[in-house]
Amino acid sequence: MAIKFYKETNFKDLENTSREIGINKIPKEWGVKRLNEVSNIMMGQSPPSSAYNNRGGGLPFIQGSRDFGDMYPSITTFTTICNKKAPKGSILFSVRAPVGDVNIADRELCIGRGIAAIFPTNTLLNSSYLYYYLVYMAPTIKRQSSGTTFESIKKSDLEYLPIPLPPLEEQKSIADVLSTIDREIENINNLIEKTEKLKKNLMNLLLYGKIRIKKENNIYRFYKETNFKDLGNVSIEIGINKIPKEWEVKKLKDIVIKAKMGGTPSRNISEYWNGDIPFIKAQDITKTGKYSYQTEEYITEYGLKNSNAWIIPKDSLLLSAYGSIGFLKINKIPIATNQQIIGIIPKEEIVDIEFLYYWYLYFQPFWNKFIKTTTLPHLTQEIILDSPVPVPPLEEQKSIADVLSTIDRKIDLLKRKKELIIEVKKWFMKKLLTGEIRIKILENDNKQ
Structure with a gap:
């Protein structure tokens, strides 16, 4: 059985009922x-x-x-x-x-x-x-x-x-169309779930060196590591007791140029705000996406000088240390932050910023061991700077980040596809449930 969509032209007014449901008219036969x-x-x-x-x-x-x-x-x-x-x-x-x-x-x-x-x-x-x-x-x-x-x-x-x-058969057809869209959304949800699970498993294998990567002629070769060294007490902090022998574990403070909390200019002084310097808050860090390209708020040079805020150069790591702890962004523009975010400028000759992002993304659950529980749970700057980071050779770091970024792009693509299909569903619901677009059941598939 096939169906045909067509635009309805013959309506009747709903009068008082329209105020209750927001539908002014429906097809005459409904x-x-x-x-x-x-x-x-x-x-x-x-x-x-x-x-x-x-x-x-x-x-x-x-x-x-x-x-x-x-x-x-x-x-x-x-x-x-x-x-x-x-x-x-x-x-x-x-x-x-x-x-x-x-x-x-x-x-x-x-x-x-x-x-x-x-x-x-x-x-x-x-x-x-x-x-x-x-x-x-x-x-x-x-x-x-x-x-x-x-x-x-x-x-x-x-x-x-x-x-x-509508006539009962048309009700069934409307439900069939919408349930078909729902099944597609469910299929995409399943794909997102499977891909996120794959990413999590790969992060465990790659970030701990259980599986290694070599890039040869622009092709990644994966192999299982067999030569490890014990981590001793560090294992308690990062949840694993060994890494490849050629890797190191360093404290964050040893692989950064600078890492410092920000600050918020007084909101009572209008001259501090609506300037040219992008300003990001902790609640902005929790939004989806790896990168920060723009901000909702901006401060002035005057506001910057009269607060603890500082300009963090592009391609640094932003980590939320208060409330929603451990959320991350890589800023793609120079940016200032409030006091709940630490800006981290890595030493590029030691650590790749994308690798560092994925390490702290995976490390997020481990912060619970270090949280200070006052009125607002938080991490101190000292705790963050003392946190351990596995450091593979720089080229391997980049390869690990490339693999995980590829998976992230697939997840983002699936999520955008899902958003598009949800919009399509909303359109069909509005048109079909109000009778603006009708469904005609055809006797066989050969009819147009």
Whole structure:
């Protein structure tokens, strides 16, 4: 069976209903019903906590949307007492903060008070179509939520929600198109997960010298290392007890020209801000991507001189030392930082900046051993400067960084592809669920 898309030209106005759902018109042959006219809506009720277990006893239990996955919930809790059972295939809608998340019950579930289960009661409504309609309408429903501290919606907010109803076969076709896009997104997610796992495994092998790289005639040759030396006490710090004999382990302070925390000019003095010097904060470091090409804020030369900020030359390493500890960027422009970031200028004749980036990316979990736990968890400048760095021959460092950068580029490409497909899905949802674009089912594949 094939389908054909075509643009609808024959509409009817929704009048008052349009204000509720943000849809002004639908195709003339479509109907409109309130959600409670075509479905049952069951609000969850939490059983006593004494009935909970994680051993698989009783029914799977979900309290709220924290258990939601991309489409189906991930079950970690079970309950031997259940007040509200959601049938398999019902649509799960989050009614307490965060309002509007949507999943599908892939089995019979017990639902807590943060969830509503919705399931069609007649042949006017297809369950998969309902799922995608609620996903599309979630932002609109969320705007109806009440409560300043803890947002929530009432059962009546769902009951009186208008739902446009195409012919049942068209509902199924709409759901099929959108689920096809979802499967492609899932495939890309799986590829991203596998590639990130490959990267992590390669980092372990390459950064510790278990697998070595030689570049010959622009071709990388990998081989297994057999000649190691023990690291003694250093092994506790970096999680491995040996490295190749020709490698060294050095403290960061011995392989840098300069490493120093930054500072923030007073925000009460306007002359310090909106100048020409890029200024980066710790929260900017946590954003995705290896490189920093621009910043949201800029300071003046006057602000620089009247603070502890300093200009870090391009192709240095920026490492967050407060709050979100261990996040990294390589700055591709001269830049100043706040006091929560240490700027690191490596000695190029000893260490490659890209290799150093990947080492500290892999080292990030080990910082937990050194964190100072005051009001805001942090690393001192001294701790960072004393941290150990394996130092292979410089050419091997560059080869290791090249291999890992190639994998990063593949991951970035997959993520961009995923973002594009998500935008395509949003476009199709808007056009198909409002009837701007219609679907016609063709009798056989030979028809155009």
